[in-house]
Amino acid sequence: DAKTTQPNSMESNEEEPVHLPCNHSTISGTDYIHWYRQLPSQGPEYVIHGLTSNVNNRMASLAIAEDRKSSTLILHRATLRDAAVYYCILRSSGGSNYKLTFGKGTLLTVNP
Amino acid sequence: DTGVSQDPRHKITKRGQNVTFRCDPISEHNRLYWYRQTLGQGPEFLTYFQNEAQLEKSRLLSDRFSAERPKGSFSTLEIQRTEQGDSAMYLCAGAGGPPDTQYFGPGTRLTVL
Numbered sequence: 001d002a003k004t005t006q007p008n009s010m011e012s013n014e015e016e017p018v019h020l021p022c023n024h025s026t027i028s029g030t031d032y033i034h035w036y037r038q039l040p041s042q043g044p045e046y047v048i049h050g051l052t053s054n055v056n057n058r059m060a061s062l063a064i065a066e067d068r069k070s071s072t073l074i075l076h077r078a079t080l081r082d083a084a085v086y087y088c089i090l091r092s093s094g095g096s097n098y099k100l101t102f103g104k105g106t107l108l109t110v111n112p
Numbered sequence: 113d114t115g116v117s118q119d120p121r122h123k124i125t126k127r128g129q130n131v132t133f134r135c136d137p138i139s140e141h142n143r144l145y146w147y148r149q150t151l152g153q154g155p156e157f158l159t160y161f162q163n164e165a166q167l168e169k170s171r172l173l174s175d176r177f178s179a180e181r182p183k184g185s186f187s188t189l190e191i192q193r194t195e196q197g198d199s200a201m202y203l204c205a206g207a208g209g210p211p212d213t214q215y216f217g218p219g220t221r222l223t224v225l
Contacts, residue, residue, distance in 0.1 A: 043216030102154025
């Protein structure tokens with residue numbers, strides 16, 4: 001599986017935007033970029049995914065670089081509830097087992 | 113709430129004992145995954161079912177581990193002769209059609225004394 005690189009931790013203030021970066025320089029043409037987050041004492045939760053174009057949903061936005069070697073998860077207005085570990089994952093569209101290969105992720109701290 | 117439940121939520125056992133965990137996905141989840149997560153690490157893939165067929169097992173799944181998904185509904189993960197190194201959070205995830213978003217349960221935290 002292609003590898004992703006994320007900062008170990010980031011800090012934000014409540015109600016401010018947060019940009020969480022992810023590098024994936026070895027991404028292949030068929031890899032989707034998925035973001036999951038894990039709140040304390042819970043299972044991971046799907047946030048957003050994309051292939052080439054930027055994506056928006058009610059939780060976040062995903063900005064994908066033109067060469068697809070990096071992406072950024074954008075939380076438009078951080079809340080205390082957004083404090084979590086955020087995982088950037090490359091998931092191949094080939095085959096039938098769409099298992100997720102998690103790294104250590106980025107621990108986001110949101111200050112009140 | 114993802115609709116995926118796991119039971120029990122916590123399990124404390126002594127080394128050498130057998131334990132079994134259960135995962136109940138929603139009916140639309142024809143795919144089911146098991147992951148293991150240790151402290152400070154991201155979840156690691158263990159095994160995968162499509163309906164009742166177990167299609168892939170990780171090298172992490174030693175002979176002491178077995179998983180089933182009879183009738184393609186709930187799934188069980190059994191660990192025989194538990195070791196202290198088995199202490200971890202065991203996560204189950206269900207998935208349906210495209211884009212194959214995985215919906216995780218709350219996990220079962222296993223502590224082996």
